[in-house]
Amino acid sequence: MTEEFHRIRRLPPYVFAEVNAAKAKARAAAEDVVDLGMGNPDSPTPPHIVAKLIEAVQDPRTHRYSASKGIPGLRKAQAGYYERRFGVKLDPETEVVATLGSKEGLANLAQAISSPGDTILVPNPSYPIHQFGFIIAGASVRSLPCTPDDEMLRAIDRAVKHSVPKPTAVIVNFPSNPTAHLASIEFYRELVALCRRHELFILSDLAYAELYFGDTPPPSVLEVPGAKDVTVEFTSMSKTYNMPGWRMGFAVGNQKLIAALTRVKSYLDYGAFTPIQIAATAALNGPQDTVAEMRKLYKERRDLLVKGLKQAGWDVPSPEGSMFIWAPIPERFRQLGSVEFSKLLLAKAKVAVAPGIGFGEHGDTHVRIALVENNHRIRQALRGIKAFLQGDNGGPMSGPSLSDSELTHA
The missing domain is CATH 3.90.1150.10 (Aspartate Aminotransferase, domain 1)
Structure with missing residues (x-):
């Protein structure tokens, strides 16, 4: 032993x-x-979000077990955010699941979709959970260039041709942690076309969607027509609303992948504390100044x-x-x-x-x-x-x- x-x-x-x-x-x-x-x-954290948490926690009914996939109002609020921000329509019932931060969502999706011997394509360098979530699940990781350009696309194409078995998924993270690279919608169009052709899932970490300093907000890969056929995207409230300790995030997109993540989560947790979910709903639906x-x-x-x-x-x-x-x-x-x-x-x-x-x-x-x-x-x-x-x-x-x-x- x-x-x-x-x-x-x-x-x-x-x-x-x-x-x-x-x-x-x-x-x-x-x-x-x-x-x-x-x-x-x-x-x-902004005062109106904290106030909503305090209000919600006064109701003893919120102290009971919550919903693992997220309360309905929260999932609707996230779908509303995607429609406002990206012009992407999501079904709150089948295409949105609340997670305990994006990190938990990524790790549990890795458990849901990968087996020992599977290959996942991950930029190097990248945020540690991008590779180690899959390594913990038993999969193998093949490194990609970390810049969103033709070099990354060519590397994905080579990996499909030379990996046995064929890779299951590719991870992208733009704006990137740690490199701060941003991707254009043109890059995402090429990525979606490539992954649909090779039947690869795209797992997009968009935790820094609202942290940009130019005039053009970073796009979502789900803006590309047909992206939902192969894509799940993760977002987080940690940075956008200064809520890191609240552990509130989301996975949205492909129904098959969302269903797999939802099923795994149903065995592992009862979701975030209900008052946190109520306050997160207020954050998404409230003033964005x-x-x-x-x-x-x-x-x-x-x-x-x-x-x-x-x-x-x-x-x-x-x-x-x-x-x-x-x-x-x-x-x-x-x-x-x-x-x-x-x-x-x-x-x-x-x-x-x-x-x-x-x-x-x-x-x-x-x-x-x-x-x-x-x-x-x-x-x-x-x-x-x-x-x-x-x-x-x-x-x-x-x-x-x-x-x-x-x-x-x-």
Whole structure:
């Protein structure tokens, strides 16, 4: 009985553990660490949503078991959101199921549709549940390029031709965690045509649908005619309404896949606490000005951080969506890899970031920086990073010197 269980053996060591341990040690020593590692929204849930929760919880009838697939009003509200936002009509009874966050929905759909030996196509790097949900279910994962372009489409085509058995599904996630890539509706049209031709399911993670900074909102793959024949899409209320701890999400789309997920969930849970579902309904049906305010907040943080990092000598891309900056490790530190660089940044700059290798081996040249601290704390992080990069930490860093006064006005 000394061997590990089969499914546990398939999981690698948790790569964030080293950085988390170092962060905990620093805090135990009373060091002030600016945590830009976890994508955990810091803003409060809008008051009208909280008020609806409080109102609902006063009714003792809501304390009983709920509905695993989601209460009818919530499923109707999600269908209403899709029609308003994407012009997509959904049947709340057969094409919508409420989940305990998008992560649970993805993991349970993996249990429903995959068997040992099945192959799933997953971008690398990508959010860990995209691959490990299927690995836990016993399937095998084949990596794809992570950019929504012809290279990804060609890789899917090659995988179908050269994988035995033929792949079951392909996962896409745009706006992407961690890379912040956005996909166009033209890409989705080609993806749907390819997957219909090869009889591949598309599992789309659209958790960051409302976190975009340009003029054009990110599309849903379900906007493409015929997409519902092969597609299920996952969304989450965590970022859109600052409700991460509430654990409220959805899966919508293909009736066969929704039915499979619903059946598995019926054996595993009774759904979210009913007052949470009632409050989530109020969020979807109520005023949406708080969503625009959330978007403005993250854009301000993005601009401050990107500008400040560039002035400190670390040139990072400015994301057009998501709540993350996917930052290439500065050249003179690249040989360290993302875990050691993250630990060094924590030790020297007192700033925590997520090592890119935690999202797949092709992420080891990057770190993910989350926009989850206020502007004052971001400026504090920038001062620490500036001192680290322009200090004697491995060689000269190109870029202009950055004064504290410049950071204050960055």
